[in-house]
Amino acid sequence: MAETIGPALFQSAPAATTPTDAYTCPPATNIAMSFINVCNRGAVAATYRLSISVGGGATATKDYLAYDETLAANTSLERGRGITLGPGDIVRVYASTADTSFNGFGVKKT
Secondary structure, eight states: OOEEEOSOSEEEOOOTTOOEEEEEOOTTOEEEEEEEEEEEOSSSOEEEEEEEEGGGOOOOGGGEEEEEEEEOTTEEEEEOTTOEEOTTOEEEEEESSTTEEEEEEEEEEO
């Protein structure tokens, strides 16, 4: 398997209250994620959600890594260290405001 490091696997700044597919793992590929950074660029607190849907199905309650967690104004945090993705797995993001960004980093193995 060939390994590719960087650039970011995904970058997403979803519209407020809109579940968004941030990344879909390509066929014949595995991903070892280093982390997902969640950044609130706004002047008010925001809530966010982060889920992984194995095989690309609709988001189910078991898929959530974070659900309506609060992120203070003008702050960021790292989530999801050590996540592995297989072909078709989808990373989905959601935020209560349009001032939230998600960035995923890791190693792509093909």
